[in-house]
Amino acid sequence: MFDLKLTGIKGLVVLVVLVSVALVGRAHANPRYASIVINADTGAVLHESNADASRYPASLTKMMTLYMLFEAMQQGKMTLDSRMPVSVHAASMPQTNIGLRAGETLSVRDAIPALIVRSANDAAAVVAEALGRTESNFGRLMTEKARQMGMHSTIFRNASGLPDRAQITTARDMVKLSVRLMKDFPQYYPYFSTQSFRYRGITYNSHNRMVRNTHGVDGLKTGFIRASGFNVATSAKRDERRLIAVVMGGKTAASRDQHTVKLLDRSFKKATPAQLVASSNHTSDTTHSRSNSLTDAPIPAAKPIVSxxxxxxxxxxxxxxxxxxxxxxxxxxxxxxxxxxxxxxxxxxxxxxxxxxxxxxxxxxxxxxxxxxxxxxxxxxxxxxxxxxxxxxxxxxxxxxxxxxxxxxxxx
The missing domain is CATH 3.30.70.1070 (Sporulation related repeat)
Structure with a gap:
């Protein structure tokens, strides 16, 4: 045990060491954690923690799959009524899926909510093969598109986010993708607020509870694999101000959502509307996962790290x-x-x-x-x-x- 009967400088040194050890322990409590919050209009970073650390995207991958599909529609290569063949490969995708069978076809109209609401892996493979011939080739196309967007730390190997050690991203890259989805395809962004859809007599409800439970939230996507933890990319609009938050590595879906809400609330409060709009006046709140780990503990008020x-x-x-x-x-x-x-x-x-x-x-x-x-x-x-x-x-x-x-x- 530590002898705490110390005074003066010696006692202060011991106290500093104890505090430092405690903080280091918390920093390693959740090594998968990463987060970022930005002003969607200006790109100003209002909060970030481990935002450039490599993480597994899980089903946030499907946002890029949807981006590629929306782009094909915008270019006239696809319409909502276009039908895409279901291969043996696509039909073999594990849960979560919508039970597609080889030899069938899936319409774009059904594929979009299947990806957003159900996060269907079979639908993702169908889209991949329709646009890229094979899913592996589609992964290369997705990665090329990511580079064009400035997502320099992202590599895609499949269209669904199913486990692949080579498929990596960062919270910062995922927030860039979120912005591009909203700005490049405003006509399709409302799909991300869909809460349920019906396919072949079965009603599927969204995994994204933040859309219906959190003030101002109107999209985007959740994701989970065991290696990634619980991820979410979400957008919220309050008083004509829109923020986008990405949280990765949640220990549960509930704790991830609670933490994201706290980050959004704090980010909306920390700056005046003028400061949020002016990209040249923003400040960044960057900390390690030590102070923003996904626990039920309250998030401390933002403190500047530099003057x-x-x-x-x-x-x-x-x-x-x-x-x-x-x-x-x-x-x-x-x-x-x-x-x-x-x-x-x-x-x-x-x-x-x-x-x-x-x-x-x-x-x-x-x-x-x-x-x-x-x-x-x-x-x-x-x-x-x-x-x-x-x-x-x-x-x-x-x-x-x-x-x-x-x-x-x-x-x-």
Whole structure:
């Protein structure tokens, strides 16, 4: 047992160690957890936790299958009345399914609710073969489409989300897909609020209880396999503001839903309508799964991890949290200079800082720089893209935000 009869500096050190050990234990309590909440209109990240960590998409995969189907319809290759053949492969898909038999056909009109409401694996395979000849080839087409969307961390191998160790994604990529479904196919998005559909005399009810139970929620999709835990991508609109949340790795469907509701409620409250609309004024709440694990414990109020000057909050350093930086307004009180930079984040390792800065150059032009700073007797490394004029820096930061990277404009 620990001897707690300590005072002064020695006692404080022991207390810090005990707290740190407890937090590390909680961080590993649910290694599958990841989450992100964004403003659908601006792309501003309002919350994220493990958003870039590899996860199994499970049936969130079917959102991409639907995207491919909606695109084929928009291009005139399919209509709601088009009928797709059911192969032996499709008919052999395990539950959940709608009992399709080889040699039959399935209409697009029935396939859409089968995928959304029932999350039918047999219907997913039918769509895959209709659009890609084989499901494996369709997986390649899905992956190519994901790359075009900026989903650089996603690989698809099947159309359903059934277990495949090579089929991976991230919470950030899934929120990008959610946005694209809504913006590219607004005429089809209402399908995602469907609560039941009837096929061959059987009524199927939706697994997505958030649509009927949560204020403002009007879509998208749930998913589960044993390796992934309980996933959900959901969209909510309140007072003309729309947020999209992705939560992955829930221990139960109920705890996943409760946690998602808390994230949505907090994200709607944490910013004024003007702040939610202005993409150049957003802040990001990024923490490890330690503080956002899917438990019944209340989610703590959002705390900034860095100040507007890019300095880490010492309390966040103690918690061991990753330190992003948030975009600031062009009307802020930043020093005036002809040399500006976009700061991507502050990191404990110089290699990670360099990698993040290098990744940013996929969307903005500039030179990569890593700046070493000492704060509270600890060395940190700031990732920056430098050599920009003021307007270039603000435009670059907005471009990065649209592509899911947090940033801040600073004088270099």
């Amino acid at each position: 507007l000057t890019g300095e880490p909050d010492p309390a966040a350093i103690l918690r061991g949290e990753f330190m992003p930086v948030s975009d600031v307004s062009e009307n802020s009180n930043l020093p005036k200079s002809n040399s500006w930079a976009v700061q991507i984040g502050s990191y404990f390792e110089p290699s990670r800082a360099h990698a993040q800065a290098q990744a940013a150059t996929r969307w903005v032009a500039g030179e990569v720089a890593v700046v070493e700073v000492e704060i509270s007797n600890r060395i940190f490394y700031r990732a920056r893209v430098v050599g920009l004029q003021k307007n270039q820096a603000f435009n670059a930061c907005q471009s990065l935000s649209r592509n899911g990277m947090d940033c801040m404009v600073v004088r270099s």
